[in-house]
Amino acid sequence: MSMLGRLLVAGAGAAVARYALREVRTAPVGPALERTNFRGRTVTLAAGPALAAGASAAAAFGAPGAAAGAAALVAGAGAGAVGLYDDVVGSRPEQKTAKGFAGHLAALREGRVTAGLVKIVGVGAAGLGAAALLAADPTVAAHRRRQRHGALGRGVDVLLGAGVIAGTANLVNLLDLRPGRAAKSGLLLGVPLAGGPHGGIAAGAVGAAAGLLPADLAEDVMLGDSGANALGALLGVGLAARTGPLGRAGILAALAGLTAASEKVSFTAVIQRTPGLRELDALGRRAD
Numbered sequence: 634m635s636m637l638g639r640l641l642v643a644g645a646g647a648a649v650a651r652y653a654l655r656e657v658r659t660a661p662v663g664p665a666l667e668r669t670n671f672r673g674r675t676v677t678l679a680a681g682p683a684l685a686a687g688a689s690a691a692a693a694f695g696a697p698g699a700a701a702g703a704a705a706l707v708a709g710a711g712a713g714a715v716g717l718y719d720d721v722v723g724s725r726p727e728q729k730t731a732k733g734f735a736g737h738l739a740a741l742r743e744g745r746v747t748a749g750l751v752k753i754v755g756v757g758a759a760g761l762g763a764a765a766l767l768a769a770d771p772t773v774a775a776h777r778r779r780q781r782h783g784a785l786g787r788g789v790d791v792l793l794g795a796g797v798i799a800g801t802a803n804l805v806n807l808l809d810l811r812p813g814r815a816a817k818s819g820l821l822l823g824v825p826l827a828g829g830p831h832g833g834i835a836a837g838a839v840g841a842a843a844g845l846l847p848a849d850l851a852e853d854v855m856l857g858d859s860g861a862n863a864l865g866a867l868l869g870v871g872l873a874a875r876t877g878p879l880g881r882a883g884i885l886a887a888l889a890g891l892t893a894a895s896e897k898v899s900f901t902a903v904i905q906r907t908p909g910l911r912e913l914d915a916l917g918r919r920a921d
């Protein structure tokens with residue numbers, strides 16, 4: 634796909650996301666998506682499903698073939714849907730006691746299935762389905778290895794790809810603690826991924842995120858789990874599509890390390906005390 638083609642895909646992602654945002658906000662369900670952010674301002678979670686819709690549709694349109702397009706739809710729409718479930722159900726008082734992966738597992742041991750656990754399983758399933766679809770795409774970097782190593786090689790590559798997709802979705806979601814942070818992170822990761830045969834997938838996700846970023850920074854909307862998971866999952870598809878097994882394993886190891894660190898360290902605190910990151914994080918955001 635040409636540079637012009639990627640720009641058109643990005644523009645389509647932005648346009649669809651902004652249109653979907655207006656539709657969701659004015660729908661009967663709109664008031665139920667209102668939340669109070671970290672500064673006490675009323676915002677809407679409507680940006681989450683709007684981003685998931687715009688990014689998934691544009692990424693599928695920008696994919697180089699039917700298999701990759703289907704992978705983008707499964708990853709983006711699937712992760713966005715279970716993220717929206719967590720946004721809605723997870724806000725209930727009985728759900729708020731379980732925090733982080735360890736908290737959801739502890740609740741499960743007590744016999745409680747939390748909305749967060751449903752989201753974790755759902756994002757993993759979406760990643761697995763998307764990775765399996767990528768396995769049918771001959772332009773994916775790992776395809777030739779799968780052909781040489783048969784069923785075992787295919788199985789390993791699909792599992793690694795699923796881990797990359799789900800892990801990237803989770804990482805972007807972990808960053809969604811301040812206005813614009815998840816969208817900016819998506820742009821920083823997605824712009825370099827917009828090159829190559831599968832660059833249209835990342836371009837669609839980047840366009841949708843960019844289209845909603847001004848409203849996010851203005852604290853008019855928030856992406857929530859739905860938008861952050863969908864954005865990360867689509868960028869994960871872009872990563873998985875351009876890497877072989879070693880590359881996927883390396884990315885997965887880095888994602889696992891960051892996820893484990895998030896259980897012990899506040900990313901917000903790290904950003905606030907790191908010059909450069911602090912200024913980038915605050916760029917465009919409303920003053921306190």
